[in-house]
Amino acid sequence: MNSGAESSTDSGRAGEVVLELIKLRKSFGGVVAVGGLDATVHQGEITGLIGPNGSGKTTTFSLITGTTRADSGNVLLGGEEITSWRTHRIANRGLLRTFQLTRVFPQMTVFENLTVRSGARRVTRESLVWELAEIVGLHTKLDEYAGALSFGQQKLLELVRASALQPSVMLLDEPFAGVNETMERHLVDFIQHVRRERKCSFFLIDHEMQLIMELCDHIYVIASGSLICEGPPAVVQADQATRQAYFGSGFIAGARR
DSSP states (O other): OOOOOSOBOTTSOBSOEEEEEEEEEEEETTEEEEEEEEEEEETTOEEEEEOSTTSSHHHHHHHHHTSSOOSEEEEEETTEEOTTOOHHHHHHTTEEEEOSSOOOOTTSBHHHHHHOOBTTBOOSOHHHHHHHHHHTTGGGGTTSBGGGSOHHHHHHHHHHHHHHTOOSEEEEESTTTTOOHHHHHHHHHHHHHHHHHHOOEEEEEOSOHHHHHHHOSEEEEEETTEEEEEESHHHHHHOHHHIIIIIOTTOOTTOOO
16 A cells, blocks of 8 residues: 655655665674665655564664664754754654654553653644544543553554654654554554645554555665665565565465464
């Protein structure tokens, strides 16, 4: 389900580049975690970053958001160099991140969670909170404590909270991990809504290949910190090196693993 804009860039992908990684590199104790990665996210695009556990995906996100410093290379947001920026400054510039393990405030209500300030960014319209919460069914739980929500509902809460701050780019770290298929559909529908209606671009990590293939316009595959393949889902799925390194010889699109 690849519904990016029709206009294309020189690379054949839709929209302007909103996030660019240039030769990004990071090692820990002599072990290469990210080995000179080049990648781009385009306006209105959902971009996937996949690979085996320990391949450098989460480290890449940490380098982008400034929680980990790169050894070398560059990160550009909207064409602006942000490699040395602190995390709060990057968030204020419009790039937000969600995590595999949810980071909600359990002793605050759902509504309070949705309106909490993130650095200098804050929700400007309470009606937007209601609108976004209603899409995923959280509007009936605004007065409940976030700690009483299921894990899947907390995932939705974190995603709605970030979306209410109206970012230009969102990094989603395993949004589908640990949730049931019904909740997966809520998450997929919400991501597509925010991309379509809020013009937000997404860069996401996950291991649910059926959802990755359905949702993403472009996918990067990394192993041991290095890029082994990139392209639309059909290209990645057909790539022999990718199948051997990650999918396995028995991978069939549409089959859940």
